[in-house]
Amino acid sequence: VDVHMTDLIEGRHRLEDFKGLAACGGFSYGDVLGAGRGWATSILERPGLREQFARFFERPDSFSLGVCNGCQMLAQLKGLVPGAEHWPRFLRNRSEQYEARLAMVEVLDSPSILLAGMAGSRIPVVVAHGEGQARFDQPGHQDQAAVALRFVDNSGAVTEAYPANPNGSPAGITGLSSRDGRATLMMPHPERVFRTLQMSWHPAGWGEDSPWMRMFRNARAWVG
Template sequence: MTQVNTLVITGYGTNCEVECAHAAKISGADRVEIKHFSDLISGDTSLTDFNFLILPGGFLDGDDLGAAQAAANRWRHAKTEQGEPLLDQLKTFFTNGGIIFGICNGFQLLVKLGLLPAIDELYFERQVSLSHNDSARYEDRWVHLAANAKSPCVFTKGVETLYIPVRHGEGKIIAKDEATLAALQENNLIALQYIDPESGEVTQEYPMNPNGSPLGIAGLTDPSGRILGMMPHPEAYNHPTNHPSWTAGKTAELGTVLIKNGIDYLKSL
């Protein structure tokens, strides 16, 4: 059984790292560490010591210059104090079988880096982006999601629906053309979609779809299924009492099931 060593990256405005680390711990990770991005640069921390990377949400770089754009540039061009390009370390991490989960700003970082959706396995080539919500406001609410059973994503295996919170101002998927959207569908790279809880159908209607993303896209995966990025916050629903109607006896499957699935996948190797 593979030991699951989880690294949660923080810094530059990120503020959901403690929730993410807690979610990983209660989901069965053997080792969980929260490290500042600068620890990667100094060499105090190396991705080679981990097999699960979580890029949490929060106001990364204050969302200046566009959500996660500055962070993506940092990952692309930074070198460790030993002279190693940090991007090479990230590539090695993924090549060696590591899994990556980006939430909210972490999702934005993954698409800006080009790790998602990686259509035709073109990694580190930006194919989609994220822009301001159609509502032109910060959305803080709970949403219903459906998982794509045909998706290769290891995080969503066995998951049908989720009810978890969103809290973002820039969550609308923007594709460079219609062919890109078609490829997302054809290759089942759309892992999670916003749905109408009454009909169960994918929706673009506000507020069920809080940002106006086409095809109701709430989360994307890559062809390997080992990367998941999503705008809603599954780590924020880590106990039944987090549910907004728990006092009325209403609960749903915990959002942490996605993190547990990733951990279980690694342990099965």
């Protein structure tokens, strides 16, 4: 179901009617000058909407995913998300430019319900962002955060080197989970490579679905 912010603001939809929220990428606010922050501000500055999001995140039967601009937005809403207090903000890429390419990420062992059963996988994924560099607010937050995805180089080693790490995030961090796993955010775009034909190359044995399809099947299985 496509739900626009105006639908929530004007009451045509309410989050209480849904179990899952996918905050998508797609050049929110022109993808410049804190695009995700502008999106989050449109929620935080409206008391009724802020309360609606807080109630949704607190519901034990809800899950959420933030991708790219949606990742930036959820990171700015971390005060409303249980178990997300150590999440970073996502700031201008170290390269000072928009980066769009296939990158290699490793899925880490995290509580994320969407990445269940995928830990240890190293999978190509689309990146397309200008503001993806993770910046933690306090010393120690990086060590306490539930990191779910990180950039690796061609040998599988964690990297901060450009271009394998397109934004310069520390320790290659590019995806995180809340402590209970119901909220997941990431800068890469798995929804753009869920089919093998969207890959520049793939092993012949993969068939039609890429490994990223597992995320969406995990969501369906969790909802039950």
